Amino acid sequence: MNDAAPYVNARRLVKVFPTPAGDFTALKGIDLQANRGEFVAVIGKSGSGKSTLINLITGIDRPTGGEIHIGGEPLHTFDEERLAAWRGRNLGIVFQFFQLLPTLTLVENVMLPMEINRLYAPAERRERAMGLLQQVAMDEQARKLPSAVSGGQQQRVAIARALANDPGLIVADEPTGNLDSRTAESIFALFQRLAAAGKTILMVTHDEARAARTDRAIMIADGAVVNEHVTRALAALNYDQLAEVQRHVAATSYAPGNVVVRQGEPGEQFFVITGGRAEVCVRQPDGRDVPVDRLGAGQYFGEMALVGRQPRRATVRAAGDEPLRLVALDAATFDRLVTESPALRDELQSLISLRQMQSQVTALADLAQTDAGREALRRLTAGAPARAFAPGETIIRQGELGEVFYFILEGAVEVFVRRGEDETLIDRHGPGGHFGELALLGDRRRTATVRAAPLALGERDGVGARVLELDAAAFESLRQLSGQFAAEVDKAAAERASRL
Numbered sequence: 001m002n003d004a005a006p007y008v009n010a011r012r013l014v015k016v017f018p019t020p021a022g023d024f025t026a027l028k029g030i031d032l033q034a035n036r037g038e039f040v041a042v043i044g045k046s047g048s049g050k051s052t053l054i055n056l057i058t059g060i061d062r063p064t065g066g067e068i069h070i071g072g073e074p075l076h077t078f079d080e081e082r083l084a085a086w087r088g089r090n091l092g093i094v095f096q097f098f099q100l101l102p103t104l105t106l107v108e109n110v111m112l113p114m115e116i117n118r119l120y121a122p123a124e125r126r127e128r129a130m131g132l133l134q135q136v137a138m139d140e141q142a143r144k145l146p147s148a149v150s151g152g153q154q155q156r157v158a159i160a161r162a163l164a165n166d167p168g169l170i171v172a173d174e175p176t177g178n179l180d181s182r183t184a185e186s187i188f189a190l191f192q193r194l195a196a197a198g199k200t201i202l203m204v205t206h207d208e209a210r211a212a213r214t215d216r217a218i219m220i221a222d223g224a225v226v227n228e229h230v231t232r233a234l235a236a237l238n239y240d241q242l243a244e245v246q247r248h249v250a251a252t253s254y255a256p257g258n259v260v261v262r263q264g265e266p267g268e269q270f271f272v273i274t275g276g277r278a279e280v281c282v283r284q285p286d287g288r289d290v291p292v293d294r295l296g297a298g299q300y301f302g303e304m305a306l307v308g309r310q311p312r313r314a315t316v317r318a319a320g321d322e323p324l325r326l327v328a329l330d331a332a333t334f335d336r337l338v339t340e341s342p343a344l345r346d347e348l349q350s351l352i353s354l355r356q357m358q359s360q361v362t363a364l365a366d367l368a369q370t371d372a373g374r375e376a377l378r379r380l381t382a383g384a385p386a387r388a389f390a391p392g393e394t395i396i397r398q399g400e401l402g403e404v405f406y407f408i409l410e411g412a413v414e415v416f417v418r419r420g421e422d423e424t425l426i427d428r429h430g431p432g433g434h435f436g437e438l439a440l441l442g443d444r445r446r447t448a449t450v451r452a453a454p455l456a457l458g459e460r461d462g463v464g465a466r467v468l469e470l471d472a473a474a475f476e477s478l479r480q481l482s483g484q485f486a487a488e489v490d491k492a493a494a495e496r497a498s499r500l
């Protein structure tokens, strides 16, 4: 077998069930791969096709189309006899309802697969079964009948039985679906140990939290796999919402250098990256296109124009030597999801703040050049609140202690200095600007009052200012991380201090 090929390699699996109402396509060309020792969860709504998929992989049912290789063996070409023999030696199956034979003791249940498949010397089988029962902490009950122990205990015995033939692959269809949550956790932990010991595990589960703790979760919706990068990018959505995405996305691909969205054009789609790299550039007032971010699989773009109903704020193009692979979602579906999902809305809000900052604060452009820099910026701003101030509202007040630094994301601010009774307007800053550094670099007293810009003459409403707040520690980290930022802030501080 080719070592580079995945241990489980299912390609373009199709399953059609004939029904009185006509053919029903339960699987529409599914790919599923798992490496040796990998713990893969299969998730999705009831009726999405999970059990159908699992039954094809275990050979319980036959595919209408497609191929299944496991450990290099082409199972789809095997006849029943060969398939049964292969299964007996290579596969362990665990069901939701444990399916122990009620008239056999627990240890006899575990010995059964060895007997059926004539594995191990007859004299060794009991001892081996006891060893497996010990692994699942059921050896002391070995002589009981299944009905004499709890559901969780029966499931542990069923797992010991699945291990009897020392299989490379263990397939479990909702093994914890019928157990209370503490028992479910102990069964899950048992699968984790088996995966760590080198078993490949495919587990269907309804439990999103546990699925997130496996190596990989594959989501099925309407008989198709929802792209893994899409589920990762849109982790804020629930199964129903992801299924909705799956129904509306279209896959596209761009050759290196080609433009996907162009700054200034209207935005009609939202994009999730499924492969390759994208470069985000923003045109500066001096006409230069400056790269402000690079994105990879599992990240998205195009949300700002859709949320704000504004033209594209940046140009995004395929970068690197590989094509940029994307799935595109139409604006109407995107709007519906944003309306339905407060979690997605929150996530978009904070991402948009970060991106506004990246696209406007050119002093941070050096951080955008490396993965580490982008990650640091993301970390530093992740918890930072973006706050909106009404036109004319005071943001900081001269003389007060200052612990916060501000980036202007939208709108503008005006800076006033009071001498005696007189207050003088000395400065105005717009998007991409910043304030608050003098107190943080000096003796902590605010040297000026800053207010959100008032409404312009004749304006009935306006944003005032939306600002991102960084605490003193984050401000200091940012100065350490970005030489460009430190230089700009120091320069601005010197220049501003001279005007007070």
Ligand code: ADP
Pocket (backbone or CB within 6 Å): 017, 018, 019, 024, 026, 044, 045, 046, 047, 048, 049, 050, 051, 052, 053
């Ligand atoms: P899941 O395990 O995700 O809940 P299943 O794989 O059991 O879903 O079923 C997927 C779809 O295929 C469902 O709509 C189900 O009704 C249909 N289906 C499953 N088995 C059969 C069958 N033997 N005949 C007809 N339809 C079937």
Ligand code: MG
Pocket (backbone or CB within 6 Å): 050, 051, 052
């Ligand atoms: Mg099922």
